[in-house]
Amino acid sequence: MRAAMNTKRNLVTAALVAPAAAWLFVFLVLPFVAMLVFAFGERAPEGGYQAAFTFAQFANLPTRATAFWNTLLLAPAGALLCLVVAYPTAYHLAVKANPRYRLILVSLVVVPFWTSLLVRTYAWMYILGSRGIPNLLAMVGIEDVRLLNTPGAVLLGIVYGYLPLMIMPIYVSLEKLDRRLLEASADLGAKPVSTFFGVTLPLSLPGVMTGVALVTILLLGEYLIPQLLGGGKVFFIGNALVDLFLQSRNWPFGSAIAVTLVAVVVVVLMVAMRIAWRVAGTRQVDLV
């Protein structure tokens, strides 16, 4: 009887998991295996892949050190900059804003997401291009300012593009915040600033962690924003990959870089999350 129930339960579980598992197998596991195989191969004479077993592609990795370095530097930097802009916004939405308007304000954060990132990034090309802000600056006598195709423009595009992904998790964690804790803190004589740093901030850390991780991971694979706002010069590893597959047709080297990127991302994130959760954990323990 119990065995039969167990079998039934297992079948239900299997049925529930099957679509996602099949999806991941076909679109994640198989491509990853193909990539691994390619990474040890050779570029065919006219481009593409030909079977071989060589470490040559991995030996060539240092030629893309700049792109790796840019990515590993700009992705967390972009995420932190997002955080700096997002936290006050999320705090205002969750804590300060009139609850009657909260839904409208939250929608305002989400609505731009309905337009493609490509279109919104193109808009920035015009705002930052000579006929945009530099033109306005020229009217007040500041000539020949160049904003487009600079690292600053890339960072701006990143913050703009990924801001909602940072605001939402922080907003959610702040909204769940038990107001009685804030009152208790005030009753016990804490000033608003120390209440914020002693109570609000630590309790919203899970949201912060989620936001930072989400944005960092997405940024590590970023291609579009550096391409459009960086003029193809401020180079992420994503751009280097696109070139190897779509221009120089060096599939094995492209695969080797992709495999390395995945490995680096996994390691960096594991270390970062471990440190982050430890910090968050101790702070919460302190409180209790």
Next chain:
Amino acid sequence: MTKSHRENAPITADRLTDELMRLKRGSVTRRHFLGVTGLGLATAVLARQPGLFNSTAFAEDLGTQMSIATWPNYHDPATFEAFKAATGVAVEVNVFGSNEEMLAKLQAGGTGWDLFVPTNYTISTYAKLGLIDELDLSKLPNYDPSTENPRFTNEGIIDGKTYAVPKNWGTTGIAVNSDKIKKPVTSWKDFFEVAITEADGRAMVHDYQLTTIGNALVSLGYSFNSIKPEELAKAEEVLLKVKPHLYAINSDYQPAMRATDAWMTMCWTNDGAQLNRDMPEIQFVLGKDGGEIWSDFYAIPKSAANKPAGYALLNYLMTPENAVKEHVANGAPTTDSRVLKLLPAEVTSNKIVYPDEAALTPLEFGAAVTLTDPGRAELMARFKAA
């Protein structure tokens, strides 16, 4: 006839250009443009006259959609509108910045292109890799090999088989905004010097190995087509030195030049003619130390989904009357003497479009080997990632 006299009256060349510019600026609709210029009516009439628009392709079902892979700013949008009005086939236009990018897409498969625009030096490789078919010339009655200039068209024919027919020829020169840059730029050597001095932060190179590496080689006195490792290494030094000073690495440089975000760029004839036409301060010069002369072709991928429509559009574009309109709009010189005869004098006398023979002498046609050479491919990717 319910159409008014005004609508049926032939349009002057000036007025056509005016209306075209209005269309481009978006101040009139395409429908207005086709109506007022008579193009809509003309194509509608043409479509019904088998003598004028005779094509066996039209006996077949053309479907309602096709796709072409081409280069930025390389066609008159009105051409595709007129083709759609005549055949009912909507043309989806994909633009690319390099032949390598087109080849990569075709090698990967599943492009969906029914027609594409490869450059002279790539055709032998496409044929060798089996990515394009020999063209069925019976479906292209408007193409006439006897009126084509063989200097520009011979690379479309391999072992007597026609794999591609010519679109137009052109050169790769330098576009300079003379309002911003005072030092004369007359060679690729000048280009790379000015790019790190007077045009610091304002110069563009193509996202294209052939021209970007080729012109760097030329600036050093080497052949545009060199694949010698030691010469490529020198060219890489030039490129890495200039990279921090560049505005962008992009083959679609017209928007940046028009907005004066960029002041100097590697530039193809047709873009040079368009830029100079609209902004006379932008000049187009050929490197006196060398550079590229090229011809672009139309070819049909083996994997094309709608070959009848591909042939129909190709035949449409080969019609001298249509080719003239394309020429006037995009400014690339023709290979076809029938088209040359129909061109207005201001086009044929334009030195950007039809330069003196002497200016062409130092230029080289791209060589097939540069397309597949791993050294050049990797150099370009490395330069961009540096």
